[in-house]
Every structure is written in structure tokens, then in C-alpha cells.
Amino acid sequence: MNNEYFTIQQASEGIWGVISVPGSGSLGNSAIIDLGDLTVVVDTTNLPHSGALLRHTAEQLTNKPVKYVVNTHFHGDHVNGNQQFMKSEFISTVWTRDLLSDMGEVNIDLMQQNIQKIITSLNQVRSTQKDPHMLTEIDYDLSVQRALYDAIPSLCRVIPTITFEDKLVIQGTKRTIEVLSYGGGHSLSDAVVYVPEEQTLIAGDLITTKTIPVIPYGNPYAWIRILKRIQKDLKVDTVIPGHGEVSNSDRITDVIRFLENTITYVSGAVKSGKSESYWLEQGVLKGYEDWHLPQYFRWNFRWLFNSMLVQNNR
Numbered sequence: 001m002n003n004e005y006f007t008i009q010q011a012s013e014g015i016w017g018v019i020s021v022p023g024s025g026s027l028g029n030s031a032i033i034d035l036g037d038l039t040v041v042v043d044t045t046n047l048p049h050s051g052a053l054l055r056h057t058a059e060q061l062t063n064k065p066v067k068y069v070v071n072t073h074f075h076g077d078h079v080n081g082n083q084q085f086m087k088s089e090f091i092s093t094v095w096t097r098d099l100l101s102d103m104g105e106v107n108i109d110l111m112q113q114n115i116q117k118i119i120t121s122l123n124q125v126r127s128t129q130k131d132p133h134m135l136t137e138i139d140y141d142l143s144v145q146r147a148l149y150d151a152i153p154s155l156c157r158v159i160p161t162i163t164f165e166d167k168l169v170i171q172g173t174k175r176t177i178e179v180l181s182y183g184g185g186h187s188l189s190d191a192v193v194y195v196p197e198e199q200t201l202i203a204g205d206l207i208t209t210k211t212i213p214v215i216p217y218g219n220p221y222a223w224i225r226i227l228k229r230i231q232k233d234l235k236v237d238t239v240i241p242g243h244g245e246v247s248n249s250d251r252i253t254d255v256i257r258f259l260e261n262t263i264t265y266v267s268g269a270v271k272s273g274k275s276e277s278y279w280l281e282q283g284v285l286k287g288y289e290d291w292h293l294p295q296y297f298r299w300n301f302r303w304l305f306n307s308m309l310v311q312n313n314r
């Protein structure tokens, strides 16, 4: 079942985490759920090619075609494999559907130009780094960007047709899933899939395992509120995160702490009066140096620092 793009980790009875191999290009995790009489896939990875392997794996594991695909949010590493599920129905929040629809057809030249810019800036950052972990992670990121660059000419946008506001329930013969949204935190609109019988949460990018969460264009304050609500409302034993290994509910606490620590750190940086470049030279926030995707901390810092500066100048 494992391949160059992902490993399969059984999370609980009838539920499998599809965990991205670092640097392979698949980037985002997915999940496969066997509801008894029907199969659901959550998120479709970053590449059409890994999406095809995901569908094949889901059919093999559950001996059924995939009836529904849930897109937890609109980011490419969770939706770019959608086109491999043309016989399935797609589910997302109303807002995620609208965001995907507003993006329109794939503009190959524009997307490739943007990726080229990301590759250039990653190479610039790489040339200033000495830490072996940071260098390895940047190299993974570069190979992900190159794989996506090559895949873009074959990419087609697939827009969900079944939408919901805050809750949608799918009842199977063996188990039931709740597709839930508490608004946007990581993105403008984030959904999770909860399986009450197995106390398992498929979290999209609201929860990561030892991987720097991506804050830009989200809302870290709302994100903390959403995670605290999940802790209060849902009994969670097992988490399939958007990035990193299958884990348990401790990862919810990890992300809350990360967001709180980042907000405190960046607001201190803003108050210090020192420049953005001074702070960027300080590297990754202490305690998180060994997490995956450490290069995203820079992006988080810049976005939050500049958002807070704009707020202060109002």
C-alpha cells in the first residue's frame, strides 16, 4: 500500500491516515474512511499523480469505489488530486466551494511563474542557512515545488457540489461521520471530519504533528478558539493531522500553544521597534526548531509582524 508519495497508517477501525512522504510532492495528508456500504476520502494531496494512487489505495482497502470526497479547505495540497475522483461527489463548506470556484480555470503560465518565484526565494533563504535540519527541510520543499511545477499543465480544478455551513452527517452501515466547520482559522474556511464511533478526528491543517502550522491569510486568534471548541465538544482519541504522523489529542494542545507563543513572540517583536530583518535573523521560535517545515516560521513571522504593524497604525 505504501509508495513513493505516502505511507498508510491505520488510525482506528475502518480509518486510515494517508501520510505524505516528505519531499515527495504529495505534501498534504489524506484519510480513507470505510463507512460499511460506502467509502469516503478526505483531501486529495498536492498532485494529480498522488491523487490517482490515493483513489486506487482507497478502493483496495475498502473494496468499494469512493462515493464522497471531502475537501477540508481550498489549499492546493488538499485539493489538487480532486480530478482523479471524477466518479465521486465532492463536499466542502460553502465558502471553500466559492473560493475554489472564484479561482477559475488553471492559469498554467501564472501558476508556474508563481512557483518559480517561490523556488527562487527558497534558494535565497537556503544560502543563508547552516542548520542541517533547516537545509533538509528546504530541500524537501524545493522538490515539492518542482514536482508541482511539472504537474501544473495537467491540473484541472474540480469544484465541490455538495456544500454545508457548519455540519453535515453521512450515515453508513458500519459507522457515521460528521463533517464539521467552526469557521476559518488556518484558512478562510476550515472543515474537519469527526468519526464518533472511533473517536477519531481528521483535522485538515487545523492540527499538525510536529510541523509548523501555516498562519498567513488565516486568523490565529480564531484558530485558537476553534481548537478549544474542538477540545470541549468532541471526544478525540486519534488525530489524522493535515501534516505529520497520525497521533492523539495532545497535538491539539501543541498547536494551541504554538499559536499562542507565536502571537506573544511577534507582538513582542513589534513593540521592540527593531526591524523585521533583525527578527528574521533570529530564526525559528525556541522550542520549535526540530519541527517539520521550519522555513514556514519565517513566512508566519513576516505575515503576522506586518499585520500587527498595520493594526497598530490604524
Ligand SMILES: [Zn+2]
Binding pocket: 073, 075, 186, 187, 205, 214
Ligand atoms: Zn492548508
